[in-house]
Amino acid sequence: METxxxxxxxxxxxxxxxxxxxxxxxDAFLFDCDGVIWRGDTLIDGVSKTLDFLxxxxxxxxxxxxxxxxxRKQYWKKFRSLGIEVSEDEIFxxxxxxxxxxxxxxxxxxxxxxVIGGEGILEELKLVGYTCLGGPExxxxxxxxxxxxxxxxxxxxxxxxxxxxxxxxxxxxxxxTLCIRENPQCLFIATNCDAxxxxxxxxxxxxxxxxxxxxxxxxxxxxxxxxxxxxxxxxFLLHKFNIRCPRMCMxxxxxxxxxxxxxxxxxxxxLVLSGVTSLSSLQDPxxxxxxxxxxxxxxxxxxxxxx
Amino acid sequence: METxxxxxxxxxxxxxxxxxxxxxxxDAFLFDCDGVIWRGDTLIDGVSKTLDFLxxxxxxxxxxxxxxxxxRKQYWKKFRSLGIEVSEDEIFxxxxxxxxxxxxxxxxxxxxxxVIGGEGILEELKLVGYTCLGGPExxxxxxxxxxxxxxxxxxxxxxxxxxxxxxxxxxxxxxxTLCIRENPQCLFIATNCDAxxxxxxxxxxxxxxxxxxxxxxxxxxxxxxxxxxxxxxxxFLLHKFNIRCPRMCMxxxxxxxxxxxxxxxxxxxxLVLSGVTSLSSLQDPxxxxxxxxxxxxxxxxxxxxxx
Numbered sequence: 001m002e003t004x005x006x007x008x009x010x011x012x013x014x015x016x017x018x019x020x021x022x023x024x025x026x027d028a029f030l031f032d033c034d035g036v037i038w039r040g041d042t043l044i045d046g047v048s049k050t051l052d053f054l055x056x057x058x059x060x061x062x063x064x065x066x067x068x069x070x071x072r073k074q075y076w077k078k079f080r081s082l083g084i085e086v087s088e089d090e091i092f093x094x095x096x097x098x099x100x101x102x103x104x105x106x107x108x109x110x111x112x113x114x115v116i117g118g119e120g121i122l123e124e125l126k127l128v129g130y131t132c133l134g135g136p137e138x139x140x141x142x143x144x145x146x147x148x149x150x151x152x153x154x155x156x157x158x159x160x161x162x163x164x165x166x167x168x169x170x171x172x173x174x175x176x177t178l179c180i181r182e183n184p185q186c187l188f189i190a191t192n193c194d195a196x197x198x199x200x201x202x203x204x205x206x207x208x209x210x211x212x213x214x215x216x217x218x219x220x221x222x223x224x225x226x227x228x229x230x231x232x233x234x235x236f237l238l239h240k241f242n243i244r245c246p247r248m249c250m251x252x253x254x255x256x257x258x259x260x261x262x263x264x265x266x267x268x269x270x271l272v273l274s275g276v277t278s279l280s281s282l283q284d285p286x287x288x289x290x291x292x293x294x295x296x297x298x299x300x301x302x303x304x305x306x307x
Numbered sequence: 308m309e310t311x312x313x314x315x316x317x318x319x320x321x322x323x324x325x326x327x328x329x330x331x332x333x334d335a336f337l338f339d340c341d342g343v344i345w346r347g348d349t350l351i352d353g354v355s356k357t358l359d360f361l362x363x364x365x366x367x368x369x370x371x372x373x374x375x376x377x378x379r380k381q382y383w384k385k386f387r388s389l390g391i392e393v394s395e396d397e398i399f400x401x402x403x404x405x406x407x408x409x410x411x412x413x414x415x416x417x418x419x420x421x422v423i424g425g426e427g428i429l430e431e432l433k434l435v436g437y438t439c440l441g442g443p444e445x446x447x448x449x450x451x452x453x454x455x456x457x458x459x460x461x462x463x464x465x466x467x468x469x470x471x472x473x474x475x476x477x478x479x480x481x482x483x484t485l486c487i488r489e490n491p492q493c494l495f496i497a498t499n500c501d502a503x504x505x506x507x508x509x510x511x512x513x514x515x516x517x518x519x520x521x522x523x524x525x526x527x528x529x530x531x532x533x534x535x536x537x538x539x540x541x542x543f544l545l546h547k548f549n550i551r552c553p554r555m556c557m558x559x560x561x562x563x564x565x566x567x568x569x570x571x572x573x574x575x576x577x578l579v580l581s582g583v584t585s586l587s588s589l590q591d592p593x594x595x596x597x598x599x600x601x602x603x604x605x606x607x608x609x610x611x612x613x614x
Contacts, residue, residue, distance in 0.1 A: 041454050146507065147348050147508045148507070148508055148509065149507055149509070150507075165477075166477045170472075173475070173517055177512070177513050177517075178510075195526070196488070200455070200456055201454045202455065203457065203485075205458075205477075205481050206477070206481060206484050206524070206525035210480055210521045211521065213524030214513070214517045214520055215517070216520060217500070217513070217517040217520030218514065218517035219502070
């Protein structure tokens with residue numbers, strides 16, 4: 001039997017009593033985006049005022065998203081379109097994390113990267129100087145299953161990066177599978193393993209966890225995960241902001257990625273119920289991840305501090 | 308720590324000394340097809356003569372395949388086209404197993420089945436009287452990811468059956484995912500979980516294990532597996548042939564499906580090296596599944612018995 005992970009104490013509802021303590025004890029707030037800052041293309045009520053207030057009090061703000069479909073620059077544009085001023089440096093997307101993982105591991109520039117995922121991953125990889133194959137371009141490709149047909153792949157591919165891909169097909173699955181199965185040195189990198197996500201306002205859709213599992217299933221290999229709950233991105237953050245983890249608070253809407261990431265890194269954690277997690281699932285006996293605090297939405301913090 | 312499964316004794320090379328003992332001790336031979344009987348569309352050397360010999364000696368022959376793309380009838384046609392006479396009743400495909408699983412579990416006829424997989428699954432389900440959605444027909448469907456778009460699904464779907472699907476796409480992933488996530492009663496059935504298979508003569512391609520993992524990844528559920536190494540099909544076999552498992556020999560080319568199936572059921576086991584398993588992978592210290600015997604190909608049995 002594996003020892004179950006520590007459950008910790010039950011989360012406290014954020015209140016006027018504990019909000020000031022949380023506020024005073026941290027120098028940086030780390031935010032997940034979807035379900036915390038926005039839902040789909042709509043800003044969540046009170047977010048803008050809350051971020052302005054935190055900045056005015058000298059708190060650092062960082063945005064950490066597992067959504068790999070956009071690059072940092074594309075996220076920066078999205079923030080602007082919603083009326084929020086951020087700098088690209090404050091944004092840590094799992095597409096950026098994938099590029100950084102290759103960079104810090106000295107992945108050679110003469111090797112190529114095969115991408116199952118969106119334009120955001122390609123953009124980040126190109127910014128670091130890597131040559132990519134796959135991505136949206138392979139979304140319309142089909143396979144020839146005639147018995148004597150050979151599926152060719154580029155033997156210089158040294159890494160396969162898999163993220164959310166709404167244009168997943170058998171061509172991409174075979175390409176990624178051959179790269180990994182026929183070359184034991186080939187890296188298998190997952191931007192994240194979220195089971196589902198709000199691809200549209202009204203519904204959840206299969207997330208990167210679905211495509212990553214498909215490749216893990218065909219290759220019988222486990223990926224290196226660079227997005228939350230992996231703390232890979234934390235090193236970049238620490239380097240950039242020079243703040244210790246206990247002086248950070250991770251704010252997110254998912255227990256198994258955001259809150260687990262915060263706890264893994266030794267940050268304080270605040271769950272907001274404005275995204276995928278309901279109060280009943282937080283309080284369900286089967287839930288093993290307890291944040292320090294929870295509240296309905298991010299702006300509750302502002303309101304409680306003003307009381 | 309989980310206890311590792313029993314490894315058993317190392318496999319014996321089939322020889323003129325032990326072949327007669329194996330032959331005398333069994334009344335039925337169970338064969339995997341791809342890699343044992345044929346490779347792609349080519350019969351493996353000596354198979355026809357060997358099957359004729361076994362039949363002439365009164366042995367029962369059964370063909371058990373994890374490949375769900377064909378129905379029993381379609382397999383029967385394939386055998387005939389290769390010049391081998393079998394009856395449909397001797398063929399147990401994982402497409403048939405999926406239909407039988409629903410039948411023996413009294414799956415209601417007024418519920419529908421959503422299929423991610425090939426025509427063979429649809430055929431078998433229809434033979435038992437079920438109404439199917441999905442399958443090849445959904446292979447060209449696309450999704451609308453506009454933020455206010457709602458993806459509709461039939462709420463009367465009570466089971467999702469997943470097999471090998473070369474036309475996998477995001478539409479099918481979302482359909483299957485919604486059926487399972489939005490209805491806790493919905494069954495999730497995998498025809499099999501083979502990582503790869505010889506979709507063409509020259510190469511391996513992602514197998515049902517890839518599509519099954521994709522749905523397991525998005526639904527956070529584990530499937531019921533009806534193909535090998537699950538022994539679900541064995542009950543039908545026992546009922547039909549009235550032979551005890553120790554008087555059967557499973558012949559296959561895969562350790563993790565065929566040989567494990569035979570061992571799980573308590574049959575004797577013979578690995579042939581004419582398919583996906585090499586001698587070095589059989590003898591690799593990491594291999595935990597040892598057949599009783601191994602030989603290069605099925606017809607070795609005939610040759611050794613004649614010596």
